[in-house]
Amino acid sequence: MTAQENTSTSAPSNQRVIKKYPNRRLYDTATSTYITLAEVKQLVMERENIVVKDAKTGDDLTRSIFMQIILEEEAGGAPMFTEPMLANIIRFYGHTMQGHMGSFIEKNVQMFTDFQGKMAEQGGGVDAWAKMLQMPNPMVSASYTEQMQKMQEQMQKQTEQMMGMFGIKR
Template sequence: MSAEKRIIKKYPNRRLYDTAISGYITVAEVKQMVLEYNDIEVVDAKTGEDLTRQVLLQILLEEEAGSTPLFSNDVLNQFIRLYGHTSQSMLAPFFEQNMKIFQEWQKRAQAQAKGATPWFNPFAMGGAAPSLAEWQKQLQQQSMQFWQSMGVVPKDK
């Protein structure tokens, strides 16, 4: 994991220039940087405008167009319906925190499996199974707190 942010300049011809290596890179290489936990920032070479979100969404779109999408049509429809609602601002931190919890569980499970067993098979990991239960419990608690704060679920007395 790199502590320094990688600055990538995006030119009008859609080419990406990695200032750390002084060379052009592809979107696939940006994806690899993200997978390797590099902190990246993509900026417009001419205006300096932050284009990081645009490039990350492009990577997601390419992944979703692949053979096994992460989001079903139903989930995508629900996301679209959230835009413009007051709950939109509350959901972003909720999703972010849940992804962090999941990522921590995934790291622990992978470390315990030492690369020999897929992280998503808790029955094959022996010691990692309690981590799955812990992650699910954290996710459940956080979800309940969120829905209680929204007034959808009554608060415990």
């Protein structure tokens, strides 16, 4: 691959471009090497801003690759999503609220991520979740419980508002 090919993508310069070839191989244009799906996952974990492009057509395949990573993680032993949750998500496809459901999930995951970030800051950058689970201090446990309860109440309120738009009451 030439330097010209490396720079001839439509992705912004701050994005790391991964090209997917017809033989299903993934090529990291930043390192000029083929990488595995596990390595793409690691880039995501490291908060790299990546985009996956079809090497032939230039189509954006990022969502497809991310879904493939999630599928492998879900099949790997400790799934994050329950069957009822997945069934409910499927039910929103084609529904008038489909777009709202996506932004609802995104906002709640962002809220959870922000909370996790705050906990990590308070914990000196150490994995705050593991640290808090190991500490017997009742003040820490009370603080953690209170913050988690607030987050749960906010998520429940947002869910009830969204369900209210469907005319569903609990």
